[in-house]
Amino acid sequence: SYSTSHFLHEFTVMTREMFTEQMAAAVGHSTKEEFGELFDKVDLAQNGFIDWDKMASFMLLSFYEKDERMNSTVIPQWKNLRLLSPVHKDTIQNITYLKGSSCYLTASRNGLLGVWGENLKLQRTLQITTEEVKLKDLWVTTVVSLANVSKIAIAFTSKEICFYDLNSKQGFSCQYRLYGLQGTVLCMDYWYNPHDGNEAILTFGDISGQVQAIAFTTALISLFERPASSPEGEEATVTISWQELVSGYHKCCYTLKHKIHYKDWVKQVAYSSSLDAFISSTTSNINTLVLAWREKLKPHLTTTSFNIARGVNAFDFHSRLNLIATAGINHQVCLWNPYVTSKPAGVLQGHSAAIIAVQFITERKQLFSFSKDKVLRIWDIQHQLCIQRVAGSFPKSLEFQATLYFNEAHGRLFISFNNQLMVLEMKQETNRRFTSHGKAVTCVLYNSVFKQVRGKKNLSAVS
Template identity: 45%
Template sequence: MGTRMEVAQLESRMSSEDYRKLQGLFHDPSGAPRSLSRAEFINQAWSSVGCGSKEEYGLLFDSVVITQEHCGLLLDIDTLKEEGCIDWAGLCSFLLLELSDKMKNSRTSSVPCWMPPRTLTCPHRDPIQKVLHSQSSGQYLTVSKGGTVGQWGVDDMSLLQTYRLQNCTVTPKDLWVTDVVLLHNLNKIAVSFTSKEVCFYDILSEQNFSCKYKLQGLKFTPWCLDFWMDPSQPDQAVLTIGDIGGQVSGLYFTSAQISLFETLGLRKDSDSADIILWEELVRGKHHTCYTLTHQAHMPAWVRKVCYLGSLEAFVSCSTRPQTSMVIGWREKESSSLRVTSFSTKRGVWDMDHHRGLNLIATAGVDHMVLLWNPFVASEPVCALSGHASSVTAVCFMQTKQQLLSYSKDKVLCLWDVSSQLCVHRLVGVFPKTQEDTRTTLFLHEERQLLLLSFNSQLLLLETVKEDRKTSSHEHPVTCVLYNSLFRQVVSSDSASSVICWLADTGRKVKQFHRCHGNSEISTMAQDGTQTRLFTAGTDGEVKVWDFKGRCLHRMNAGLGRAVRISQILLLQRSILVMGWERMLTVFRLHSFSQSFVEPSEWKGGVQHRSSVICAAFQPPHTLVTGSYDGEVIMWNSSTEMVLGKLHPHKEGKTFSS
């Protein structure tokens, strides 16, 4: 088989040492450069380099020699394969071009197209501390430092209602929310306050946002929260608290669906909330909840916390360089956490975890975005450099290998994790604010929207959405080809579009729009080198393209008329076009010196009694054509003379010559 669909391409699997061995083949014993034929390259590369099969080295040679020598139409590739030679410079040029195309396709295919940003009318007068999305209702919640809750609509992001969180522990003017987290499937939110307490509010009760529990008596002011629920056992859940004393605390709930805490004998305050004391949890007074803590960040503030259920570990970060990121590993039959510290130059403001890649991204005070393997604390997997000021927020796109990062100088970067490149930068669209502005970033990947808060301002960024989601063409597909040279599927549709897809991944890599204007593409073909694509439009023209989307020639098959072309057949020295009349339309190879090509005369004249709709060719000189009425004619393609005819529905002899 001439493809490499189920394994990585040979050139991608080869190491630097393999390439050094390959380079040595292109020098003779005296050190002078030399070229290799196809047979020499395959045999010597396979024996000295290994790594791949002879078939794969043959495919690599064919790709290089075509790129190196082919600059026009060449209908017979076998001659090129046998007579062509490649040198080291030609091989390097091909590899660089292929890498360039891969990088370009990776960038252009995955870069979002943002709509103009929209500033939402906001009810908040003080900084927004958190943006949440409720999966049950589909609505969005914003919570400010002063305890104001904004409820936003799903479709148009309009403000639906405004609420005020009640907390009788402090006066309204002293109320200060530090963080909020949504308790999935429990219809509750947990809110941390500077009064050293965490309150749990019902969001679907008759009295909206009524306080159900108050966790009081915390040693330090809680600064950040996270909530995780086991998807297979919803009763098992973990609330994580990070505080300004450098402590990370995990609250394990064992019957979360029934009740977070035991309510027997609990005190109530004037908000009718059950009071839970932290000391009681530490002593194990509540059988439905127990705690684990570590103080690795002390004395720095914990800036972000999260619990990773897949690792059974707490991840946290701080701006203290020695403990920029800390992972607290939960160990079986142990009441303590095993702690691993990750250091950076100046500390970390934010972090996020990609579940599929199992990588943790950190937003550095030193302008760097680092990617970490959670099991390797000695050094990061890679560093993403491109920001000119401190990075304050990072967020993975979980369905893609991409990462968003935002810095203090109001630059939003989109990174491709696999290539470690910044594929998009968004600047100049964010509001002018002071340097100490509180900024939050919320990504709703399913709806492809981004919400950013700047103190009390809320900015909405949405990507341009197609009218409907399509996995292939939006219009009927008219023809499909396979290109073994580029390992791509090429398809056309009735809207005159051509799309190229990677066969092994299904990813769209190129799309050419309006190839024949408003005319439908009826059929396609490729030349022998598979570097030229022929498209036939119902406008009567056949166009010749390269795979960069450039139209090289226009073939006037219909002589200015709109005709229905059924097939394009490439012979050794000519091209046949058929489908609308009784005689074959032929284009000689020597005519392609001009961009607009006129047809030549078919020497055999009119032989069919109905329109010729299909044909087949068997080298060296046998051509067979079939017409609409069922007649089949055999030709000598060199002389263009008839060899014989097969007549349909005729008694007795059906073959004539």
């Protein structure tokens, strides 16, 4: 406006009081207190007055620093997409990281496990078998790591979950076999208390719409009690029926469940310690996303349902932002407040096909989403904008089953296409900071009269 331009033209030397009054009159939009805070930022030497040169320098430096931060930290930089050694001949069901062994584990539908080092070189393969099912009929549905007790849990279509000990002398030996489940398990999640490893929860969802959980109370000692009639020896498998757990026979754990999804297949489950709730999802448009809350001193769960048009394929929860992201079959990523079911807190639009997976980049406050047409998008959560689109580099197969796993600590995004395993790795970022000089500073002097620090950069004449 004319008044603002006239004010800046007349700006010479001003005290704090003069600055706040004239800025409020000429610019408006803010209070005198806010303009006073601006004055204090410009007047770093606390002289009690500022001039146009100080004001202009402050504004230019602020804009420059903001631009530097935006350019250097917002958009991830990736190395070329890598295809890892072809190991699996069947569809890859899971990719996970084993903290204790510092390696990655891939599991395919036929029970073949691939163990990969941190250098992404294949270390070994293992064929999982069970005594009850012939190898040709074996079908693994999902795998989860039990990091605090150095075990993995594997679910099969035979309605059983087997727990394998990673520290066994004979490789991955089956320590416990849980059988007699009411439906085939499709997904699992494991949580343990970082402050007390004895407290842990294994959550799983099945094809009958049930979400069930086993809450362990002495996980570090034993997941389940060993019956007196069980075979002796560390390598002997303890066989446990689901009814035993439900009846309370095993004092070191107890079970929880709900059937809110009715007969819809449960596609994903998770337990959130910050919400103290179980989260589950289906592809149905009714009870699509369900939160089940544990009540103190009560055995049952209280549920809250989100109805999402056409259902979702997956979800992820960011505890610090308190947001649930859903991968919509309707091509939308929705951000939900766990306590508001009526409408999403944000809708991220841009995909042209059903979204298969979503996952937060926790520290960056960003989000991955991957769609059925093989387009990977990265979103800025705060501004709800797509900041990066990756496409055209993935396999050209028309029909595929994909699994995503992001290891944030290592900056690696694994994507499986049927039996192929690929990885996108972030480039290491240099910590770029705003600097006052273009070359190394060799001398610094302090002027007590003007309360200023002056630096001298390294010139060719200075040795």
